[in-house]
Amino acid sequence: MTRSVKPKVPAHSAGDEGNTFKLPEQVDKKAVRQGNRRHELLDAAARRFCREGYDRTSVRDIAEDVGILSGSIYYHFASKEELLVAVHEEGVKRITGEVLRAIAACAEPWERLERACAAHMGTLLDGSDYAQVVIRELPREPGPARTRLILLRDQYEAIFTNLIKDLPLRKGVSLTYLRLLLLGALNSSQGWYQKGNDGDADKPADIAKQFVGLLRNTIDKGDGR
Amino acid sequence: MTRSVKPKVPAHSAGDEGNTFKLPEQVDKKAVRQGNRRHELLDAAARRFCREGYDRTSVRDIAEDVGILSGSIYYHFASKEELLVAVHEEGVKRITGEVLRAIAACAEPWERLERACAAHMGTLLDGSDYAQVVIRELPREPGPARTRLILLRDQYEAIFTNLIKDLPLRKGVSLTYLRLLLLGALNSSQGWYQKGNDGDADKPADIAKQFVGLLRNTIDKGDGR
Amino acid sequence: MTRSVKPKVPAHSAGDEGNTFKLPEQVDKKAVRQGNRRHELLDAAARRFCREGYDRTSVRDIAEDVGILSGSIYYHFASKEELLVAVHEEGVKRITGEVLRAIAACAEPWERLERACAAHMGTLLDGSDYAQVVIRELPREPGPARTRLILLRDQYEAIFTNLIKDLPLRKGVSLTYLRLLLLGALNSSQGWYQKGNDGDADKPADIAKQFVGLLRNTIDKGDGR
Amino acid sequence: MTRSVKPKVPAHSAGDEGNTFKLPEQVDKKAVRQGNRRHELLDAAARRFCREGYDRTSVRDIAEDVGILSGSIYYHFASKEELLVAVHEEGVKRITGEVLRAIAACAEPWERLERACAAHMGTLLDGSDYAQVVIRELPREPGPARTRLILLRDQYEAIFTNLIKDLPLRKGVSLTYLRLLLLGALNSSQGWYQKGNDGDADKPADIAKQFVGLLRNTIDKGDGR
DNA sequence: GATGAATGAGCCTTCATTCAT
DNA sequence: AATGAATGAAGGCTCATTCAT
Numbered sequence: 001m002t003r004s005v006k007p008k009v010p011a012h013s014a015g016d017e018g019n020t021f022k023l024p025e026q027v028d029k030k031a032v033r034q035g036n037r038r039h040e041l042l043d044a045a046a047r048r049f050c051r052e053g054y055d056r057t058s059v060r061d062i063a064e065d066v067g068i069l070s071g072s073i074y075y076h077f078a079s080k081e082e083l084l085v086a087v088h089e090e091g092v093k094r095i096t097g098e099v100l101r102a103i104a105a106c107a108e109p110w111e112r113l114e115r116a117c118a119a120h121m122g123t124l125l126d127g128s129d130y131a132q133v134v135i136r137e138l139p140r141e142p143g144p145a146r147t148r149l150i151l152l153r154d155q156y157e158a159i160f161t162n163l164i165k166d167l168p169l170r171k172g173v174s175l176t177y178l179r180l181l182l183l184g185a186l187n188s189s190q191g192w193y194q195k196g197n198d199g200d201a202d203k204p205a206d207i208a209k210q211f212v213g214l215l216r217n218t219i220d221k222g223d224g225r
Numbered sequence: 226m227t228r229s230v231k232p233k234v235p236a237h238s239a240g241d242e243g244n245t246f247k248l249p250e251q252v253d254k255k256a257v258r259q260g261n262r263r264h265e266l267l268d269a270a271a272r273r274f275c276r277e278g279y280d281r282t283s284v285r286d287i288a289e290d291v292g293i294l295s296g297s298i299y300y301h302f303a304s305k306e307e308l309l310v311a312v313h314e315e316g317v318k319r320i321t322g323e324v325l326r327a328i329a330a331c332a333e334p335w336e337r338l339e340r341a342c343a344a345h346m347g348t349l350l351d352g353s354d355y356a357q358v359v360i361r362e363l364p365r366e367p368g369p370a371r372t373r374l375i376l377l378r379d380q381y382e383a384i385f386t387n388l389i390k391d392l393p394l395r396k397g398v399s400l401t402y403l404r405l406l407l408l409g410a411l412n413s414s415q416g417w418y419q420k421g422n423d424g425d426a427d428k429p430a431d432i433a434k435q436f437v438g439l440l441r442n443t444i445d446k447g448d449g450r
Numbered sequence: 451m452t453r454s455v456k457p458k459v460p461a462h463s464a465g466d467e468g469n470t471f472k473l474p475e476q477v478d479k480k481a482v483r484q485g486n487r488r489h490e491l492l493d494a495a496a497r498r499f500c501r502e503g504y505d506r507t508s509v510r511d512i513a514e515d516v517g518i519l520s521g522s523i524y525y526h527f528a529s530k531e532e533l534l535v536a537v538h539e540e541g542v543k544r545i546t547g548e549v550l551r552a553i554a555a556c557a558e559p560w561e562r563l564e565r566a567c568a569a570h571m572g573t574l575l576d577g578s579d580y581a582q583v584v585i586r587e588l589p590r591e592p593g594p595a596r597t598r599l600i601l602l603r604d605q606y607e608a609i610f611t612n613l614i615k616d617l618p619l620r621k622g623v624s625l626t627y628l629r630l631l632l633l634g635a636l637n638s639s640q641g642w643y644q645k646g647n648d649g650d651a652d653k654p655a656d657i658a659k660q661f662v663g664l665l666r667n668t669i670d671k672g673d674g675r
Numbered sequence: 676m677t678r679s680v681k682p683k684v685p686a687h688s689a690g691d692e693g694n695t696f697k698l699p700e701q702v703d704k705k706a707v708r709q710g711n712r713r714h715e716l717l718d719a720a721a722r723r724f725c726r727e728g729y730d731r732t733s734v735r736d737i738a739e740d741v742g743i744l745s746g747s748i749y750y751h752f753a754s755k756e757e758l759l760v761a762v763h764e765e766g767v768k769r770i771t772g773e774v775l776r777a778i779a780a781c782a783e784p785w786e787r788l789e790r791a792c793a794a795h796m797g798t799l800l801d802g803s804d805y806a807q808v809v810i811r812e813l814p815r816e817p818g819p820a821r822t823r824l825i826l827l828r829d830q831y832e833a834i835f836t837n838l839i840k841d842l843p844l845r846k847g848v849s850l851t852y853l854r855l856l857l858l859g860a861l862n863s864s865q866g867w868y869q870k871g872n873d874g875d876a877d878k879p880a881d882i883a884k885q886f887v888g889l890l891r892n893t894i895d896k897g898d899g900r
Numbered sequence: 901g902a903t904g905a906a907t908g909a910g911c912c913t914t915c916a917t918t919c920a921t
Numbered sequence: 922a923a924t925g926a927a928t929g930a931a932g933g934c935t936c937a938t939t940c941a942t
Contacts, residue, residue: 037926053365055280059912071913072927080912110445140278168446177435178444184413185406192405210402218443219403220335221393262901284937296939297902305937487922503815505730509916521918522923530916560895590728618896627885628894634863635856642855660852668893669853670785671843712905734933746934747906755933 038076040066042090043129045083050129054084054137081145084137091130092152098123099159109166114212116163118205120186125193125204135187157183178215185211263301265291268354271312275354279309279362306370309362316355317377323348324384334391339437341388343430345411350418350429360412382408403440410436488526490516492540493579495533500579504534504587531595534587541580542602545573549609559616564662566613568655570636575643575654585637607633628665635661713751715741717765718804720758725804729759729812756820759812766805767827773798774834784841789887791838793880795861800868800879810862832858853890860886 044065048057059080063070077083102119103112123131134153139146160183164175189207202210269290273282284305288295302308327344328337348356359378364371385408389400414432427435494515498507509530513520527533552569553562573581584603589596610633614625639657652660719740723732734755735745752758777794778787798806809828814821835858839850864882877885 051365053280055278056365058910060910068926069928070911071915071929074913075926140276140281169444170442170446173439173444174435177432178439180413180417181406181410181436181439184411184416185409188405188409188413191409207402210399211406214398214403214406214440216445217395219394219398220441221395283935285935293901294903295937296904299938300901501815503730505728506815508914510914518922519924520916521925524917525922590726590731619894620892620896623889623894624885627882628889630863630867631856631860631886631889634861634866635859638855638859638863641859657852660849661856664848664853664856665889666895667845669844669848670891671845733931735931743905744907745932746908746910746936749934750905 037066037068041073041076041083042086046087046091046129046133049084049087049137050132054133054139081139084133084139085145085148087130087133088137088149088152091128091132091134092156094128095120095123095131095134096156096159098127103163109163109168110212110216113160113163113167114209116160117182117186117208117212121189121204121208124187125189125195132190136190182211182215262291262293266298266301266308267311267315270308271316271354271358274309274312274362275357279358279364306364309358309364310370310373312355312358313362313374313377316353316357316359317381319353320345320348320356320359321381321384323352328388334388334393335437335441338385338388338392339434341385342407342411342433342437346414346429346433349412350414350420357415361415407436407440487516487518491523491526491533492536496537496540496579496583499534499537499587500582504583504589531589534583534589535595535598537580537583538587538599538602541578541582541584542606544578545570545581545584546606546609548573548577553613559613559618560662560666563610563613563617564659566610567632567636567658567662571639571654571658574637575639575645582640586640632661632665712741712743716748716751716758717761721762721766721804721808724759724762724812725807729808729814756814759808759814760820760823762805762808763812763824763827766803766807766809767831769803770795770798770806770809771831771834773802778838784838784843785887785891788835788838788842789884791835792857792861792883792887796864796879796883799862800864800870807865810865857886857890 041062044062045057048061048065052061058070059073060070062083063073073083077086099116099119102115106112106115124135134156138149138153157179160179161175164179164182169175169178186208189204193204193207194201266287269287270282273286273290277286283295284298285295287308288298298308302311323344324341327340331337331340349360359381363374363378382404385404386400389404389407394400394403411433414429418429418432419426491512494512495507498511498515502511508520509523510520512533513523523533527536548569549566552565556562556565574585584606588599588603607629610629611625614629614632619625619628636658639654643654643657644651716737719737720732723736723740727736733745734748737758738745738748748758752761774791774794777790781787781790799810809831813824813828832854835854836850839854839857844850844853861883864879868879868882869876
């Protein structure tokens, strides 16, 4: 009949990927302001989730950071959990981009791994609240959100699976445990790395290289058996 | 060392109604029960904190597990946070005990590290809710509790610092990063290890040995420089 | 008179996407649409108020049913309460029309009452969401809306007052209580009547006739007094 | 082992029916105050649900009426809906008691019905907020609460089914429709009866008798066909 | 040692409504 | 005629904690 479009849902589920042909003339401020609030909200959520944890962050906190009332958040996101999912998505997108960019112009396998780890650590520790949330805040109870988040994380880690597969390794070395060892160590850095003490301390990228080095080079004084 | 769950404390299977025949011979029951409740409470708290997280566990949950009302907990512990501290303390005590026992009768440095890692992993993954809480649940906000808990953890990790110091390592290898790498990897296993898939999968101790092996032995196909 | 649902208003089956070919012949569509939205809104409101109750229906629900955003409703109606008033008005108009039509061509007093009751019941149970709202959803708190709605209902019930006044009744029979008894019974049918069980069960009109029959005919086995 | 009793749940589900052997010496005030708060809460809830409707009554309203904070209600009742169920239960208990008492010492079938109706009306209109809630406030959405409430109501109405079955009625009179007619009319009185205008207006019991009289006696001036 | 009852703050969410565009 | 974004109040409910008994 003549029903226009059914807007029905406000800003949630803004599934606009891919086909956004934007003529450069069409830089309309409507679209700009559109995503702005959502972005601010996401930033605030990422910061809070990262610093205080998902559970200890209240929807009110996030709203206040952005300067709106807590109820207004629900115009942009259907629930607190959906905010978490959105932060995860952005986090994975960012760290993936960072890592992919780091290994793009390099072919040597160990070098690629090292650069990937450096990018991973850099994003995690220096760069982005988003990325830290990806690693720290996984909903404990089973449900669609948890499932989706695990999937996202697995997709990201597949990059490392591939990187490791390309390494010239001695026979018998377990690729899986190598990945687990490396990523586990990398991610645990959140627990002890102190941001901001520049100068004397190692930078995230340096730490990553140290870790890879410990694996790559023989550390044993003897003959390595 | 498998399955050292709840030593000296009676398991609380919560299904004992009716048969409370007080034999006159059982005189000192009151005295026995004295410390029991505290232990039961601690067990319940450890289980809940481990499975659901500190924030998502309510004091009521713990009280119910033990069969008392939530208010009654405050006779035994001054606050929820103190419960956490107590669980940490017990956790550190247990994992420390396991690790020290594992390395007691061994002198070879690499072997000692391997055994320590195996004990660490075993306690963490197979043994004790307490130990997992030590690694997972650190109060985010600064305060005396957090300070105390970090101190406890550091004391435990000093064992590994020493173990690593005794290793015959090539010059230039960073002892600190080696410890960080190893413990980070070990502890991250909580995120991916699936308890209970008996038979085909590796046991916690095996995983620990794999990790140490990846570090100790040259993994590179080349000459390792 | 069965199934007089939504006359003159297009049914909103909410499944018309894509095929909006605007034929040039269809010029006055805009003008047609003018009043349409108001009607669609009213239909949706009537359905919701009837099925879920006024309080449990949100303005958003109604808006969604029609395919607009909740704020847009306020272009057509000043408030949720005004929507209710409008539904009532339409409901009274419809049931009044049905009842008047039913008794138009009949002169015998008891027959007229019977037909009126049948029309009342038919509209209520089979026909219109609007009519049900009239009977069910009266604002509890005093105010202009409530006053107006009661007035409307009283005007409608005056039809029955007159019908009963024309009945050849024994002296001493209270016309008021007779009306109250009859309408009370008729309207309470909403609580137990199950729509849709075709075939074996009585139709609304039959039930109405049964009720009138119970009043008109002696039911006592004895001599009735 | 030695767990005392598991109190676990506070006052909810206080299933103490039947076997409360109370020695007259044991009039302990503990038990008295025990149920007191629950009772006050129930009274306040009944009043509010009756006057303003379930949906328009907030848990805070009820709490305020009683002088406690809204959260404290949840010590006594698990949810707002459970409050409604409890009010229903009490309401059915009261009206059932009233009706049973009214017909106890009477054997004549029509007289019994009349007395039952009088008691029903009296309880509904003059006596108890509880009873009115039973008739007015049924949860719209399917679920255990609704199911339970319908069951309760049906059990009560079975009294009338039996009363009507005992009536000396002419062949062909539908017992079901007679009950529906009578109860429908009786219950609809909530909509028009004005409490408190004593003196000139009829009392609830009188109205009930009028209704029964309209059914029992021939109202038609003719021969009743 | 524990209960019963409550507090007070806070939680996530929903809602009717507004208004510039 | 309708949208997009927000408001402000309120909603049901949970929680750590307290304290007289």
